[in-house]
Structures are given as structure tokens and as C-alpha cells.
Amino acid sequence: MAEEKKLFKVTIDNITIEVEPGTTVLNAARKIGGDVTPPAMCYYSKLQGSGGKCRTCLVEVAAGSAADPRPMPKLVASCRTNVMDGMVVKNITSDKVTDARNGVVEFLLINHPLDCPICDQAGECHLQDLGYEHGKEGTRYEFKRRTFEKEDIGPYIQLHMTRCILCYRCTYVADQLTDKRVHGILDRGDHAEISTYISKAIDNDFSGNMIDVCPVGALTDKTFRFKNRVWFTKPVDAHRNCDKCCGKVTLWQRGDEVLRVTARKDEWGEVQNYDGKPGWICNDCRFHKKKSSDWVIEGLTNINRHSVIGQGKYPGLVIPKETIAEVMHGRDPKLLMDIHDISDVNDPSVDLSLIEGPATSKTFEKNEQ
Amino acid sequence: MGRKLLLDKIKVENIRLYDVYRREGGYRSVERALKTMTPDAVTEEVKKSGLRGRGGAGFPTGMKWGFLAKPAEVPRYLVVNADESEPGTFKDRYLMEFIPHLLIEGMITSSYALGSNRSYIYIRGEYEWIVDILEQAITEAKNNGWLGKNILGTGFDCEIYVHRGAGAYICGEETALLESLEGKRGNPRIKPPFPAVKGLYDCPTVVNNVETIAAVVPIVNDGGTEYAKIGIGKSTGTKLISACGNINKQGVYEIEMNISVEEFIYSDEYCGGIAKGRKLKACIPGGSSVPILPANLLLTTAKGEKRLMTYESLADGGFATGSMMGSGGFIVLDDSQCVVRHTYTLARFYRHESCGQCSPCREGTGWMEKILWNIETGKGKMSDIDLLWDIQRKIEGNTICPLGDAAAWPVAAAIRHFRDEFEWHITNPEDAQRRNFGLAHYADPLKVATPA
Numbered sequence A: 001m002a003e004e005k006k007l008f009k010v011t012i013d014n015i016t017i018e019v020e021p022g023t024t025v026l027n028a029a030r031k032i033g034g035d036v037t038p039p040a041m042c043y044y045s046k047l048q049g050s051g052g053k054c055r056t057c058l059v060e061v062a063a064g065s066a067a068d069p070r071p072m073p074k075l076v077a078s079c080r081t082n083v084m085d086g087m088v089v090k091n092i093t094s095d096k097v098t099d100a101r102n103g104v105v106e107f108l109l110i111n112h113p114l115d116c117p118i119c120d121q122a123g124e125c126h127l128q129d130l131g132y133e134h135g136k137e138g139t140r141y142e143f144k145r146r147t148f149e150k151e152d153i154g155p156y157i158q159l160h161m162t163r164c165i166l167c168y169r170c171t172y173v174a175d176q177l178t179d180k181r182v183h184g185i186l187d188r189g190d191h192a193e194i195s196t197y198i199s200k201a202i203d204n205d206f207s208g209n210m211i212d213v214c215p216v217g218a219l220t221d222k223t224f225r226f227k228n229r230v231w232f233t234k235p236v237d238a239h240r241n242c243d244k245c246c247g248k249v250t251l252w253q254r255g256d257e258v259l260r261v262t263a264r265k266d267e268w269g270e271v272q273n274y275d276g277k278p279g280w281i282c283n284d285c286r287f288h289k290k291k292s293s294d295w296v297i298e299g300l301t302n303i304n305r306h307s308v309i310g311q312g313k314y315p316g317l318v319i320p321k322e323t324i325a326e327v328m329h330g331r332d333p334k335l336l337m338d339i340h341d342i343s344d345v346n347d348p349s350v351d352l353s354l355i356e357g358p359a360t361s362k363t364f365e366k367n368e369q
Numbered sequence B: 001m002g003r004k005l006l007l008d009k010i011k012v013e014n015i016r017l018y019d020v021y022r023r024e025g026g027y028r029s030v031e032r033a034l035k036t037m038t039p040d041a042v043t044e045e046v047k048k049s050g051l052r053g054r055g056g057a058g059f060p061t062g063m064k065w066g067f068l069a070k071p072a073e074v075p076r077y078l079v080v081n082a083d084e085s086e087p088g089t090f091k092d093r094y095l096m097e098f099i100p101h102l103l104i105e106g107m108i109t110s111s112y113a114l115g116s117n118r119s120y121i122y123i124r125g126e127y128e129w130i131v132d133i134l135e136q137a138i139t140e141a142k143n144n145g146w147l148g149k150n151i152l153g154t155g156f157d158c159e160i161y162v163h164r165g166a167g168a169y170i171c172g173e174e175t176a177l178l179e180s181l182e183g184k185r186g187n188p189r190i191k192p193p194f195p196a197v198k199g200l201y202d203c204p205t206v207v208n209n210v211e212t213i214a215a216v217v218p219i220v221n222d223g224g225t226e227y228a229k230i231g232i233g234k235s236t237g238t239k240l241i242s243a244c245g246n247i248n249k250q251g252v253y254e255i256e257m258n259i260s261v262e263e264f265i266y267s268d269e270y271c272g273g274i275a276k277g278r279k280l281k282a283c284i285p286g287g288s289s290v291p292i293l294p295a296n297l298l299l300t301t302a303k304g305e306k307r308l309m310t311y312e313s314l315a316d317g318g319f320a321t322g323s324m325m326g327s328g329g330f331i332v333l334d335d336s337q338c339v340v341r342h343t344y345t346l347a348r349f350y351r352h353e354s355c356g357q358c359s360p361c362r363e364g365t366g367w368m369e370k371i372l373w374n375i376e377t378g379k380g381k382m383s384d385i386d387l388l389w390d391i392q393r394k395i396e397g398n399t400i401c402p403l404g405d406a407a408a409w410p411v412a413a414a415i416r417h418f419r420d421e422f423e424w425h426i427t428n429p430e431d432a433q434r435r436n437f438g439l440a441h442y443a444d445p446l447k448v449a450t451p452a
Helices: A025-032 A095-110 A126-134 A169-177 A209-213 A283-288 A308-312 A361-368 B018-023 B028-036 B039-049 B061-067 B091-098 B100-114 B128-143 B174-181 B210-222 B224-228 B261-266 B295-299 B339-353 B359-376 B382-395 B403-427 B429-434
Strands: A008-012 A015-019 A058-063 A087-090 A157-159 A183-186 A193-196 A219-221 A234-239 A248-254 A257-263 A296-300 B076-082 B116-123 B148-151 B156-164 B205-209 B238-245 B251-256 B280-284 B329-334
Touching: A008 A025, A015 A025, A025 A087, A058 A095, A095 A126, A095 B359, A095 B382, A169 A183, A169 A209, A209 A219, A209 A257, A257 A283, B018 B100, B018 B128, B028 B100, B028 B210, B039 B061, B039 B100, B039 B210, B039 B224, B061 B205, B076 B100, B076 B174, B076 B210, B091 B100, B091 B128, B091 B210, B091 B238, B091 B251, B100 B116, B100 B128, B100 B156, B100 B205, B100 B210, B116 B128, B116 B174, B128 B156, B174 B205, B205 B210, B210 B224, B210 B238, B261 B280, B261 B295, B280 B295, B280 B403, B339 B359, B339 B403, B359 B382, B359 B403, B382 B403, B403 B429
Parallel strands: A008 A087, B076 B116, B076 B205, B116 B156, B238 B329
Antiparallel strands: A008 A015, A058 A087, A157 A219, A183 A193, A234 A248, A234 A296, A248 A257, B148 B156, B238 B251, B280 B329
């Protein structure tokens, strides 16, 4: 008789979910989705041992478990903390978490060059998202930002050490995907850097995946360098028969021209799984198959609505379901004031470019009379 | 004159050598433990003694040993943490340099209690001459049958290896130490799992400080109950204090944990008072990472009691008005010292030693150092003090290992108790370059807070 697996009940921000034992708090939160999910800059579910370093996913554990309901004294990294039965976790409902996360974002940004206007990662950068959601508008840092000597790590990958947030993901990729790691973290503290110790090119067949896992623009694709902004490109899903990898990729096109090839990513910015295995792609597919004729195109990639790629009138946007009707049981929401007929600006049927001038206080006086 | 358990024979000539050490009664504890006691009985004695970890955190050693997982067919390890890198702490160096056999003896006894057949001493790279001393002691012990296979015919095997670190403060953190011992980059691991379950090479491991292991020798010799009679309350036994700074007699002192801080600083038996007849301004009682205390709070607690050299009394009042015993690095500052400069020096140290793994510590320590440098050199702003406070608050408790806390506490305590001095540095930048703030009111008797 198959033994029934006991599931653990965990409550995150007052939403209760049942997950398998051994799940981390972060993965449980990802099952719920939405705002409840803590951001993660260093954790990568497909890389063993990753996580725990960036501290953006800190959460408060208000009750350790049903058996031992004491709260945990410190905030814990949700990516490396396993759920217990009856655990109560506070993420966005905890002021302590919000405060700590603001701090972490500030720490990550004080030495970041903020060169987004010339960075190829801009538009799909996790640090941009994080800064947008949890950062402050100004910086309190008044010193020179950290710089490094430039290091050439080969013909395909461009290393910008100043942008690095030391998430260690690329070293895990090199450890777990390639047979020999030739790069790593040198030095320590705020002068630690990603580098190859003896100036050596990273030339392994799967090394290109470092670009995909890099949450910021520290590792970018040299073949795509300065070619285009991501929000001007059109991502399409495509595949080819490859004897080295799964061959399932996203092509970033402008017209018919293939500007860049990346692995397909899921909603958390991680490489998608195929047949239970992560869909890493090989360097051949990534760097050398740059013609549309190399690929069988499947269709537009689904892109989340909040992505900046949506700005370019991209048709493949995933637009969330409107839930207001469901919540209101079919009734229309009651409007406190119908602003549509007060001013032309608020009237959805009026094309704004046709209005003579912006609404002023006089516009409102006229309507009241 | 207090009783000495660890250092009583240290003045004997050539105690460093096996023959002299044995003649003075050395290795009795190994004989006693291996021949007459079971491993659990040794652990039980340590529990009874109330011995607390001497490395800084003060966790009860017996309890730590009790947590050690004992799965069958899996080796267990004892690792001695001799990576003594805390500024102001040099007690283990003294112990290992002058009486190395005490550590070896303690290790054999502890290895027996824990069932460790391979024990390691992880020593900081800067102590390279001590490595030779320890290796000589190990060879001597081995030649005389105290190490190797079938020790004293009891069937217990034990080998001790000395491993040199490469000079990183972070490798004194137990999980970083284990990583380094395995040959990896010395980054602290994320806990749990704790080393008692998954430590060195994923096997159950106990990591103890040099002094803790050395203290096992008198505990086994005289019995745990006898050891627990020394000291006050939960602070049992003797503690090595390495005193430095502006005092007349710097050095390592073994104290019974029942004397007052005042006695320790001013009595001729210990520090012998403040050097050059100056006045006591502040003191860091337990190594650079514990909060600094001004003279008035150091000598008496906020309750108005005399502060004693015990774990509890030094921590009395929490971080608001107290500090910690830490690793026993007693740093005394007189009225000619500048607290801002001192805090900057510590911040610089922690920036340099942060491993760079987690962001708050990596970025925050460097930021604090730069702000403190600005204040020290007369370029500070009043808002910088609040900014410093905010940075340290956001580092503390949000990092993987305690180095983040250790970097935040000195800054927090300096601002908490010496804010006037920081403000003076900012409002009188030119004055601050020429002279120090002096003693100010930091030694004034405090009004005793009356409990409600």
C-alpha cells in the first residue's frame, strides 16, 4: 500500500498552502505567487547550493512550527529555510521585512554603477525590478563607486565586474554544468571579484548559460553587445535539433534578423524545465545559430505584462485576469464620483492629442455651472 | 591570589617539552579518562563543570558535545579553533606557545569523549612559529604513546593534525573554518544544518576554542563539580583574559570569574592601573567585536552594582548599558584616546575581513568605514551619525554569519555612548585634527536608575 505523503501546512502572509516536506519557504511562496513571493537575486532553483547570499528574500517567521510555535529570533533567508508543519511566515505584512529589504536593496545599489542606459541587461534586469519595487528614490551614498580592472574572459561573454552583485550563480553554473571551472571569486569583502585567476578564456560548451543566470548585466552576450535594446526586440520561441542540448530557445528578433538567442525563461526569470530537466542551451545554439533559417519558430514568447518589453506594443503579453467582477459577484463597482464627464482629459473616448490644452481649474468651474 | 588551572605551571622552565610537562603531572587526565571513564562519563563531567565556550559566544560546552549526532559507521571530528584573529585577543597564542602539551592533552581527552579518531587544530596562518611548536608537541606525544593506535592499550585511536589557515578573520567562524579545512574558499555556511550534524566532510563535528579544550584537562583531573565551585553563577571556572591598551601591565591573565572589573584594571596582580597616571575613559571588555563601554558603565552596572568579570555581569543591561565577555580581549582606552578614530580602525578591520558573501556585510562595512573616515578627518556632517546608525541597524542580524553583527556592534555602541564625541568632531573639525575630546564626562558617576 502506498503510504500517503504527509503535507506541511504553511501560512505565508495569511495565505495557507500545503506543500511537501523539504520545500523551502521561497518555493512555497512561489506556489502562491503574486506579491507574497519574496524577491530572489542569488537563489536559482536549478542550481544546487545557490541562495542565502543576497538577503533580499529575508522573511519573518512568526511561528516556527505547530510543535514549536516560537518565532525565530532573526529574519531568515526564505530560499534556504525549509518549511515546517504549521509555520507562519510574514513577508509583505511585516514591517521588519520591508525595512530590512529596503536596506539590502540600498546596499546592493551603493556600488552598482547604475549605467542602465548603456547596459544590455536593461529591461530584463532583476536589480532594476528590485530597485523599482523596494528601493528608495535617492541614494545616501556620497563616495566614489567601486571599480575594477577589466578582465577579458573570452570571445563570447562580456564581464562587467562593476555591475556584479556577487550572487555566485555563475560559479555554480560552471561547477554543475561544465566539467571544469576556470573562474571563481577572487579576494574577499567589497573587493571580491569574479575572475579567471590566470587570464583564461572560458570556453566550455555550456558556459553561455552564465549569461542567462546572471541577474544583472555583469555577464552579457558579446554577440548581442550594443546591438539593440531588449524592448525593441521581438522574442519568439523556437527550437532546433541539437545533439548537445534540448535546443529549445527564445530568439530575440528585429524583423527577421535574429539578434540574440537565450534559453527560455519562466516567470521567475529562471530557465524553464523540460522533462524535469532544466533547459540549458549550448554555446553552439546560443552564439552561432543567428539565422532564422536555423530554427523552427513556434510562436511569440509569453511576456509578463509588467515587463518593459510590453512598451513596444508587443502582442504576446500575459495580461492578468481582471478579478473585480468576480470579487463583486457580478455587480459593477460603485463609483464615488464619475469623473468621466467632468473633463475631457478623463473621458476615455476622447483622444488626448485632440484636446486643445490641459484641464485647468476653469474647466471644472464651467462644468459645474 | 586567584586559583590558576591552566597557567599554574607556565613559569616552569621548559614546560614546552614533553619530559618536563609529564614530570609536572601532565597527561594525567588522559590516563584517568581512558582507563577509568566511559566517553559519556567525560561528557557528563564537562556538563557538570558548567564550562562555557571560551571563543566568544559562551555556549555551554557540555551541551554542545551532547548535541553531536552519533550515527553508526560515520566518523566524528573534533576541530580546535586556533584561528584567534579578534583584535585584542591573544590568549590562545600564549597557551599554545608556552604550554602546547596542555592543548594536546585536552584534545586527546576530548577526542575520547566525542569519539573522534582524527582531530584537527586549525591555526591562523600568522602563527606560523606556533605550528612548529605544536607539531613538535604532537610528535613527542606520539613517541610516548599518547597518540596513534591503541592508546594506553585501551583500543582508542587518535591522530591530531595541525592545519594552517591563510590569514582570514572569517575563518574563525566555525563553518567558514570547516570550509577552509576542507580546502575550499572560507565562506561561512548557511545554518542549519549545524556542524554537530553536518560539519567537516559532512560528518558530525565539534568545533571548540583552544582554551575550552585546555580547560577540559583540569575538569577531568579534579572533577566537574570541583571546577564548578570556582566562579559565580553560570560563569564557572577560570578565564584567560588578554589585557592590552593603556594599562601598566599588558599580558594574559588567568582570573577566577568572581573578581570585579575595577579590581582587574587597578590591582597590581592584574593590569596594574592605567598607564602614565592617566584616567580610564573606555574599555572593550571582550575583543573588538563586543560593544565598547564608557568608564562609568564599565565599573558599575546601570543598576548601580559593581560590574564583575563574569559572563552575566558584563552582559548586564543588554547592549543598552552592557557589553559581553566575548573572547576575553580586554582593551583599555585612556583619556588620550579618540573614540572616533578607534571606531574607524575597527570598521576598517571589518571591511577588510568581510568575506563578501552576503550583501549587507559586504557593502555596509565599507560604507561605514568611509563615513567614519570622513568624520575622523573633519569632513563629516551631522546627518552622518544617524546614517551610520541606520547602516549598522540594517547589517545587524541580516547576515549569514556573526561577522555582520560583530562589525555593527562596535559602531552602534560607540554612537550610543560617545555621541557627544562624534558631534564634537563634526562641529569642531579643525580642533578635532589637533587634539582629542578627552575624558569629558565619560567617567562621571551615573545616576542610578531606580526600578519602578
